[in-house]
Amino acid sequence: MFQKLVLSVVLFCALSVVSFFLIMKVIDFNEYKPKIQKIIKESTGYELTILGDIVLSLSPVGVSISDIEVSNPYYKEGIPFVKLGNFDVAVEIAPLFHKEVKVKHIALENLNVLIEKTKEGKYNFEMPASKKSEEKLKEEQTLSLSESDGIFPLVNVTQIKFSDANIEYKDEKNRKILNVEKINLNLNDINYDPSKNKLYSVILKANAKIGNVKYDALHAKDIEMAFDMKEAIANIESLRYTIFDTVINGSAKVDISGKLPKIVLKNKIVDLKLSQVSKYFLGSEIVNGTANGDCKLAFALGDMYTIKSTLNGTVQLTGEDIEVKGYDIDKILLAANNDKVAPERLNFAFLLTDSWDIYKGNNSILKQVNTKLDIGYSEVQLSDVAMSTAKNRVAFKGALQISEDKFLDVKVALLDTKGCPIFAQTILGSFLKPIAQHNEVAINAISSMALSLVKEPKTDEPAQAKIQNDTCIPFYEGLVKQP
Secondary structure, three states: OHHHHHHHHHHHHHHHHHHHHHHHHHOOHHHHHHHHHHHHHHHHOOEEEEOOOEEEEEOOEEEEEEEEEEEOOOOHHHOEEEEEEEEEEEEOOHHHHHOOOEEEEEEEEEEEEEEEEOOOOOEOOOOOHHHHHHHHHHHHHHHHHHHHHOOOOOOEEOOEEEEEEEEEEEEOOOOEEEEEEEEEEEEEEEEEOOOOOHHHHEEEEEEEEEEEEEEOOEEEEEEEEEEEEEOOEEEEEEEEEEEOOEEEEEEEEEEOOOOOOEEEEEEEEEEEEHHHHHHHHHOOOOEEOEEEEEEEEEEEOOOHHHHHHHOEEEEEEEEEEEEEOOEOHHHHHOHHHOOOOOHHHOOOOHHHHOOOHHHEOOOEEEEEEEEEEEEEOOEEEEEEEEEEOOOOEEEEEEEEEOOOOEEEEEEEEEEOOOOOEEEEEEEEEEOOOEEEEEOHHHHHHHHHHHHHHOOOOOOOOOHHHHHOOOOOOOOOOOOOOOO
16 A cells, blocks of 8 residues: 555656646747846846747756847947857756755856947946936835745856857947957856855856957967855966966956956966067067066956056066177167267167167177066056176166056166166156157266277276266166176
8 A cells, every 4th residue: 555655656746747847848938038028128227139049958957048139228229238149047846846946057158248438438338327226226126026925035056157258348448459258167166155245145166268368469368267266256276378478377366346356466477488578569579588587466457547557566577698689789888989870869768669770680688687667556666677788787767657658757877887877868758759868977978988999998997997986876786787
């Protein structure tokens, strides 16, 4: 008797499940597309368009929706700023009988997000202020009604997966474009702490791969990371990417608790390819060699002005035996010895403008180069920036204002053995059009030095020593030594 009872219960459950699946299979969910789109419109203000089909899957149990678009009706006639190729969700059946929703996974394929910032500083996803208030009020009313009706509690999600996602950011005012391509992101071990609010309540682990990040001519690729998130902070212990054809390893921290995400990067730099760095900053591969060092940077993620104005940290790079193609640096430094160039035209800004055509054709070797930058909210201090050739040493002091792309009283000096300036110049103006201010006393000194170099010295004393000043205040006392 007991066996028959058990068998009856099992058969009843089996028939119930089969009947449920058959009923769900017969239902045409596409009939509900207008209703779904209306709910999204009323609750958010955005227009949701489902161009594809809504399909039920039985193994696993879930729903698949294809070709989805989201647009802002108040921006450029509702041009979509989100396109989604396919959305899949799979749920567990048993918890549904207890009014619990447990999602096995959510998968988003071919997600394309377009973010535009207008010349007036508005974003394409922003709603009008009055409309936003109205929609927020409706949302609060809907939530209150839902709670009184006793709807399901917050959904528990085990895994969320993004495949081949792309993000494009356009700044119409600055005419800048940022592309993040081929994003593959897996969020696992997702837990929710109901005692905390918003993002602080989410705990998860994740790994991500990004194919390319492009901003104008700057290009990073093959980005890989693994991280965990807690208290709205993602700790990335393993970060790897390629930039300037150099593989960089490090760690990072991303704080998303505020209005703008805050990012902290710590990277070890090994064998940085300077040819690619010079190609980006100077427009050609005139520098050949490698450099080593590290960087620690923090900034708020936003448009480029936001990144530059919040950037702070340190960067240090050192290199030896670096080739400068097509320029004789020593000859340029002693330009007063050349009758084609008057002493007052000796201009260290050639390093930035690539304008000394008369010296093209000869190569140089920089025996030692050191670059230490201390960055404090868009102002870059040249803490220890110098280079040496086989004959000379040059140092830089001052600061750069990167948010405005200009020099802040940058001084450049050709040094003697004590680090005192033989010749000095001040560089002002913008990065694109640097302006050099000359020190007349220094010009006369370097002219004398250049003249002495072409005459037979009367003693074994180096010509450079003839103009040294024992009472001078050293301009530079950093890592780069006098040759």
